[in-house]
Amino acid sequence: MKKIMFFAYDGTGLGHLMRLIKIALGLSNYCKVLVVSGHKALPNIIPDGIEYALIPNFVEMRDKNGYSNEQTNNIRINIIDKIFNEFAPDAFVTDYLPYGKRCELANIITKANCLKYFILRSEIGGERLVHEDVFSVRNIDILAKYYTRILIASDPAITPMEQYLWLPVKIKEMISYIGFVTYSVSDNDIKIVRNNYLSPSNQKWMVCSAGGGKKGEEFINKCIELSRDNRLKDWKVDIIFGYYNSILWPFGDVHNYTIKNVTFHKWIKDLYLLHASADCVVCSGGYNTLTETMQGIKKHVFSYSVMNYEEEDEQVNNIRGLSKYYYIKEIRSLNTLVETTIDSIHDFQNFNQIQLNMNGIKNATLIITKDLNSINTK
Template structure:
């Protein structure tokens, strides 16, 4: 079996039968790009290694249609929900209340489960889904004999906060419903469930896969990038951009204050940055010869691969891309509403995988950001060693490890269990 994951479109389709294995991936997607990009990487890897299978991603992402999926992968978009800066959830588009939106999402997820009848289900991050919307479907899946997998990024939050959050939601009890728990990271770097009680009830289900290596996608012409990408440049990415205003402001101010910064920078705002802030930043960037910008690039891997080095906030997917394309990186993590990015960045800095620079406004250490502090970091960045020089064993084994772990369910040409539509159980 080959695990050289590529991201190409237009390849010859493998003949498929109605009884080939099926995979459903659930992603609640309330904020940013992280969840859908992680699920997309896993889905594309699975069909690259088991070309006869079908994968459906159920997602609330408003930008899922912007991404490229391999043959055998499709998606169902459920009504979106946004997480506000104060932690509240609200419907993204619908003019109905949150409760009605959750009920609608719950019914839609249940219908996909009943109709698609997956053999394997991978649930991204939330054991019971958003506000418990996945619970009815999990019960159906258990009765039908599906293999249910909880997929977790390397860091969720600080242990005490995760314990309280999962205790209140019922997520801890729901771990009993899962056959496997895949952690997309290394045990030696971080153990995201270490703070939970009753470890003996689920510890034997946990498998650390390694991080998810990303491939360079095939460009779709026309593929015109700004002028500065023709030579060495720094890629600045705040991910989805909804919480990246501070990072971008700090980088722009550094170039405004210090024209001696050697490498130019391309700033990619992300799809969730407000139009007003994007306009303000674009006006400032236009006055600085060493800066250019883009709004949103769904195939950010292409730019990451071109860049000499990277400045980012440190979300899981960006971290995977930095490792995959072996780029010197400066991580400026957020610390609110959770410490996930800061924990990851500090562990990675300790292992000499990346450099870290804390935002004093984010941490509360100051009310202003020093442009010259960022300028010094930008001048030093091109000289740091790439992550590969840290020699961390098994660092990027995640995608092949997932495929191997699911081989017993996906490698056969027909489904390994009785089809639910032929069984007496209807859900």
């Protein structure tokens, strides 16, 4: 059986790890997969049956031991290289940056005899990040020399090929669109989830989610205010703080707590099922969160970018791009979140939803397994 190793850098949001985990799950039906990351959430979000290796988190290791950045990085490089050599994969998959944030993948990328795949999300985060980070002069050279393919986890309607025309021909030839990477959710899945979360007397359901929770503290506090509005008294409301949310959890050792019609959750492993099954979702503008809300039943989605727009416009672009094809309304200011949500919650108008390519898991699996079956990498 072919083997594939995935690596997600722990300094990014949880969405990067989630995207790779979803692809790994698809490939696990045909290959042995291993997901490697320093994300502390990894053991709690990895699907059952998927092998993983949790390496020391960069910041925690550095601060706890008083190491320099260089010392910390060298230790992690040795750990990553050891895991790679022992697993001996036929393919390696990563995202974010071709060499990793601190060149921790340089040995693997330049020396390992395996297929190498770079996953690119729909929105990188602005022109500066495109030209100075992902597609810097150095990284373009690395991608061209060492990588097998660049897989764009988007639909050309959202991320047109025209925006990559400035890249060298070699890089453009490496690009394949796979579609959005998100779990599919069946009608039966939705029925089970709604039965688990709703009572027979209360079938209107709102889910408020900050995704992984990073930078979502003010947003979640505003969602709590929304849930207390008397106009939602006949709605069931679930508020998910997110794994990395820094709001002090006020309910002791339990992971969820219910007050009247509102249930608070620290985090939920299968959050995608709630995003797909609710009648209304109020959420941040992360890639995974939004694409998960686009699955399942017809619903209203109200989305707010928790990122500083002046520094990074990724979430705003996610919201505005996807809202052309789905029932997503942008919340431009937290001050308007409550009224905008309540005023528009029943107003679908005559919106013609257009189906985007949501088969990223399936298509990535097909491409990578085909490559592995046709090329002798050993």
